[in-house]
Amino acid sequence: MTRAITDVAGVEANASRPRVRLERVDDLIDGALMARLDTLDVVSRKIFAGKVRGERKSRRRGQSVEFADYRPYVAGDDLRFVDWNIFGRLDRLFLKLFLEEEDLTLAIAIDTSASMDLGTPNKFDFARRLAMALGYIGLVNHNRVALYAFGGEGLRPLTGMRGRRRTSEMGRWLLQQTCEGDAQFESAMRTIALGRHGKGVLVVLSDFLFPTGFEKGLRSLVGRGYDLHAMQLLSSDEIDPARYGLSGDLRLVDSESRAETEVTAGTSAIEKYRERLAQHCAELRDFSIRRGITHSVVDTAADMDALVIEYLRRRGMLR
Amino acid sequence: MTWLTPWTGLIVAASVVPPLLALYFLRLRRARRIVSSTMMWRRAVQDLRANAPFQRLRYSLLLLLQLLAVALIVLAIMQPQADIGETRGGRTVILIDNSASMNTLDVEGKSRLDAAKARALERLDGLFSGGWLSGPTAQVMVASFASGAQVIAPYTDSHAQAREAVESIEPTDEASNIGEAFELARAFSQAGDASSGRRQDQKLQPTPPIFEVYSDGRIADSSSQVLQPGERLIFHSIGATATPNLGIVVIGAERDPKNPEQIQVFARIANFAPQATAVDVQLSLDGAVRAVSPQPVPLEAAHEDPQTKNWIPGEAQVVFPAIALPAGGIASVSLATRDMFTTDDEARLVAPASKAMRILLVSDGGFLLKSLLEGMPIASLEVVNASEFEKLAEESGALDQFDVTVLDSVVLRALPPGRYLSLGPPPPLEGLNPYGETVGARLRGSNDEHPLLRFARMDDVAVGKLHSLAPSGQFEVVAESGSGPLVVALSKGSTRAVIVPFDPLDSNWPFLRGFVNFMANAIDWLGASGAASSGEAARPGAVLSTRLPSEASGLVMRLPNGKESGLSVADPSLITYGPVRHSGVYRLSWREGQRRDDRAFAVNVDTRSEGRVAALTDLVMQQTTVRGVGAAAALRTNLWPWALAAALLVLLAEWVVYYRRI
Numbered sequence: 001m002t003r004a005i006t007d008v009a010g011v012e013a014n015a016s017r018p019r020v021r022l023e024r025v026d027d028l029i030d031g032a033l034m035a036r037l038d039t040l041d042v043v044s045r046k047i048f049a050g051k052v053r054g055e056r057k058s059r060r061r062g063q064s065v066e067f068a069d070y071r072p073y074v075a076g077d078d079l080r081f082v083d084w085n086i087f088g089r090l091d092r093l094f095l096k097l098f099l100e101e102e103d104l105t106l107a108i109a110i111d112t113s114a115s116m117d118l119g120t121p122n123k124f125d126f127a128r129r130l131a132m133a134l135g136y137i138g139l140v141n142h143n144r145v146a147l148y149a150f151g152g153e154g155l156r157p158l159t160g161m162r163g164r165r166r167t168s169e170m171g172r173w174l175l176q177q178t179c180e181g182d183a184q185f186e187s188a189m190r191t192i193a194l195g196r197h198g199k200g201v202l203v204v205l206s207d208f209l210f211p212t213g214f215e216k217g218l219r220s221l222v223g224r225g226y227d228l229h230a231m232q233l234l235s236s237d238e239i240d241p242a243r244y245g246l247s248g249d250l251r252l253v254d255s256e257s258r259a260e261t262e263v264t265a266g267t268s269a270i271e272k273y274r275e276r277l278a279q280h281c282a283e284l285r286d287f288s289i290r291r292g293i294t295h296s297v298v299d300t301a302a303d304m305d306a307l308v309i310e311y312l313r314r315r316g317m318l319r
Numbered sequence: 320m321t322w323l324t325p326w327t328g329l330i331v332a333a334s335v336v337p338p339l340l341a342l343y344f345l346r347l348r349r350a351r352r353i354v355s356s357t358m359m360w361r362r363a364v365q366d367l368r369a370n371a372p373f374q375r376l377r378y379s380l381l382l383l384l385q386l387l388a389v390a391l392i393v394l395a396i397m398q399p400q401a402d403i404g405e406t407r408g409g410r411t412v413i414l415i416d417n418s419a420s421m422n423t424l425d426v427e428g429k430s431r432l433d434a435a436k437a438r439a440l441e442r443l444d445g446l447f448s449g450g451w452l453s454g455p456t457a458q459v460m461v462a463s464f465a466s467g468a469q470v471i472a473p474y475t476d477s478h479a480q481a482r483e484a485v486e487s488i489e490p491t492d493e494a495s496n497i498g499e500a501f502e503l504a505r506a507f508s509q510a511g512d513a514s515s516g517r518r519q520d521q522k523l524q525p526t527p528p529i530f531e532v533y534s535d536g537r538i539a540d541s542s543s544q545v546l547q548p549g550e551r552l553i554f555h556s557i558g559a560t561a562t563p564n565l566g567i568v569v570i571g572a573e574r575d576p577k578n579p580e581q582i583q584v585f586a587r588i589a590n591f592a593p594q595a596t597a598v599d600v601q602l603s604l605d606g607a608v609r610a611v612s613p614q615p616v617p618l619e620a621a622h623e624d625p626q627t628k629n630w631i632p633g634e635a636q637v638v639f640p641a642i643a644l645p646a647g648g649i650a651s652v653s654l655a656t657r658d659m660f661t662t663d664d665e666a667r668l669v670a671p672a673s674k675a676m677r678i679l680l681v682s683d684g685g686f687l688l689k690s691l692l693e694g695m696p697i698a699s700l701e702v703v704n705a706s707e708f709e710k711l712a713e714e715s716g717a718l719d720q721f722d723v724t725v726l727d728s729v730v731l732r733a734l735p736p737g738r739y740l741s742l743g744p745p746p747p748l749e750g751l752n753p754y755g756e757t758v759g760a761r762l763r764g765s766n767d768e769h770p771l772l773r774f775a776r777m778d779d780v781a782v783g784k785l786h787s788l789a790p791s792g793q794f795e796v797v798a799e800s801g802s803g804p805l806v807v808a809l810s811k812g813s814t815r816a817v818i819v820p821f822d823p824l825d826s827n828w829p830f831l832r833g834f835v836n837f838m839a840n841a842i843d844w845l846g847a848s849g850a851a852s853s854g855e856a857a858r859p860g861a862v863l864s865t866r867l868p869s870e871a872s873g874l875v876m877r878l879p880n881g882k883e884s885g886l887s888v889a890d891p892s893l894i895t896y897g898p899v900r901h902s903g904v905y906r907l908s909w910r911e912g913q914r915r916d917d918r919a920f921a922v923n924v925d926t927r928s929e930g931r932v933a934a935l936t937d938l939v940m941q942q943t944t945v946r947g948v949g950a951a952a953a954l955r956t957n958l959w960p961w962a963l964a965a966a967l968l969v970l971l972a973e974w975v976v977y978y979r980r981i
Contacts, residue, residue: 252360255354
């Protein structure tokens with residue numbers, strides 16, 4: 001279940017590191033990491049149509065200098081694109097098509113439900129730092145970057161960012177977010193899907209521990225041309241509770257619903273929990289694979305450098 | 320370990336432990352912990368509950384202490400006792416050995432019988448204790464055994480009755496045989512089953528009893544006993560295993576043929592201990608010490624015969640100087656040093672007065688016996704023929720004037736009680752079973768130790784015509800040929816007879832020296848029977864019998880302990896008394912006209928069978944050896960107070976732990 005997590009370096013060292021509150025943008029991303037991220041770019045498995053001409057190819061034939069194809073002229077076509085040489089030889093009108101370079105929209109949806117503000121290391125802190133790193137990569141590559149925080153009071157967007165200069169704004173916005181309530185994942189994803197104009201890469205950062213399930217939410221995103229990445233963030237003590245001191249007779253309180261469950265965390269109970277968690281992750285992975293979604297399970301104890309520079313590149317999300 | 324009320328304890332445990340565990344779960348203070356989602360945990364717990372019938376108990380010191388306290392309380396309720404062999408609810412037969420060896424005083428100064436009774440009473444307390452918490456009631460039968468068995472109390476569920484039965488068992492000086500006790504117990508078990516309808520209605524086998532034998536293990540017939548299927552035997556070994564003993568195995572007396580007023584007493588002393596020793600021996604006549612051995616009689620150590628594995632005591636013979644005793648009396652030989660088994664430290668005999676015999680010869684003219692009897696030192700000899708004898712027999716008391724009647728080849732139709740020496744055709748005695756004649760017979764075997772054959776070996780006797788006999792068990796075959804008995808002795812009630820089923824003139828016997836000795840022995844053996852004789856003392860357990868004049872009345876038997884009991888008999892010519900239980904001198908007195916006469920009987924313990932008093936730890940039976948239960952092991956101690964105290968301590972510890980946690 002946790003192959004992806006254990007592939008990431010630094011898990012052991014970070015797992016027991018005490019939480020440092022994120023108060024400044026530098027806490028989210030430091031200069032050294034920014035320097036290393038400058039060389040990366042977000043990869044899309046699809047060629048997207050953007051609102052403005054960007055730096056990447058698009059299936060839409062446009063006004064770039066790179067020839068793509070011919071097609072017969074139809075009434076209404078721009079006569080400027082008629083290939084007159086062919087008309088001279090064949091006496092038929094053909095339109096000359098060019099590949100148009102478009103920009104890429106990178107949307108990052110962050111789960112800010114109460115369940116994210118737990119775990120060691122803290123899942124919400126990790127999600128914000130990861131969002132900051134991904135967003136920074138998008139900004140420096142002149143992609144359109146949009147952030148969404150869902151959970152608690154509803155969906156909170158930060159859209160229309162482009163360029164390195166918006167880094168601080170993005171960082172401050174992330175620092176302002178707090179975790180509370182439940183995720184309302186389905187409605188949040190539906191809102192994002194309906195509100196998005198254009199296509200791009202959408203990264204969902206969440207633990208995906210939704211009582212109502214993740215299927216409907218993800219399904220609302222599918223089919224709209226997004227290159228979807230579902231990054232499941234789990235803390236080390238969630239992955240292996242026994243190793244991090246969870247044992248004995250416990251009354252477990254659900255962080256969102258406040259429901260209580262009495263558990264005697266013995267060997268067999270923890271083993272059962274691990275089995276159930278693995279099954280849950282496997283269900284999410286299978287669901288994602290069937291719908292073209294890239295699923296990753298990330299231990300929040302993972303080192304951010306290693307995760308972004310090595311792991312996500314290996315997974316084909318960055319280049 | 321004995322559990323008086325095991326089921327009650329188990330029921331309490333079954334009632335208390337589950338609620339305790341339930342309370343443990345209910346009042347468990349769980350640590351509160353916030354987690355991202357309980358979704359996975361709920362599913363995990365559901366899986367566990369679905370898969371595991373019982374959830375594993377986690378370690379909890381409090382629960383452990385509480386369970387320990389409950390276990391101890393349950394233990395106390397079950398009333399444990401340090402004991403073995405508890406047989407609650409079944410049939411238990413308490414068999415107490417009251418033979419002579421049980422009189423040995425080697426159990427803390429008490430006799431073995433007293434110790435056995437005390438142990439048996441403790442056992443009864445165990446069988447009947449437990450109060451209202453106990454299970455089914457025990458069925459207990461109490462019996463004693465010595466030479467025979469006696470049921471003191473048949474199967475009963477009354478504790479008091481069983482106790483009373485045990486307490487009423489009296490010591491005897493008899494030998495020890497347990498076979499009859501087993502048979503009686505089995506008979507009572509089957510009778511009990513039959514009376515309760517078990518066998519008829521349910522077709523069940525009789526409930527096999529559990530025998531609890533309280534004995535020193537010196538039981539003559541134990542090695543021939545076999546337990547039947549389902550039966551169990553618990554052997555409570557009583558007494559010390561190394562108790563030494565000296566005893567008198569034989570006492571005898573003879574009058575000097577030349578000076579009949581002189582009597583010489585001799586005795587044989589045996590040492591049953593494996594250490595050599597010496598002992599002073601003294602002779603008393605009518606209670607007055609008349610002689611003491613000039614120096615302690617040395618006795619060799621007893622040893623085991625390497626071939627037969629029999630225990631051979633070291634023996635020595637003591638012959639006292641001849642003493643004038645013309646009127647007869649009680650001669651007793653005793654050891655000057657008494658040991659722990661005193662019963663065999665003294666032996667006594669009744670020395671008859673030195674009166675000569677009065678002989679009646681019934682003959683049809685034979686010369687041999689007549690001339691032989693005339694040569695003996697007898698008082699009178701009267702000769703009659705068969706028809707005259709039968710007339711005398713019809714007259715009441717006519718034969719009482721003769722000490723011995725000699726039948727010389729006569730055929731009689733009936734034989735009244737009396738003392739007879741019969742030669743020739745067998746007399747009409749019940750059980751003798753003559754069945755024909757055989758020509759030519761030689762001795763095949765003989766009991767050379769029998770008084771009849773003293774100095775009268777029959778090895779060279781050749782018989783021409785022999786009347787064949789098939790005597791029943793009441794007859795003792797003294798000598799036999801290949802064709803049947805040559806000499807048969809009978810001692811039953813007031814009849815004593817010596818039967819020689821051939822005419823001496825049909826053999827070479829009259830020409831042998833042994834014939835004269837045999838005749839003298841026979842006259843002595845028969846004639847002295849009325850007042851006992853040397854070496855012929857009765858054994859405890861035997862029945863005393865004698866003949867008194869027909870006019871005798873006011874019969875009183877004086878027992879060795881001095882008590883007297885009157886006898887009421889229809890025919891004083893045939894007196895039986897017993898069986899006698901103790902060794903000593905029994906004295907029967909009667910009134911005849913104005914004169915009161917008496918006759919003494921000596922009863923001596925069978926030292927050869929009872930003298931080895933070292934107790935056995937195991938009871939050897941035919942097919943198995945039952946390991947004995949020692950005195951220390953059989954002492955039962957109630958353990959429930961200790962269990963209760965421990966429970967209180969554990970509860971105190973639990974209280975301390977609980978409040979420390981709070």
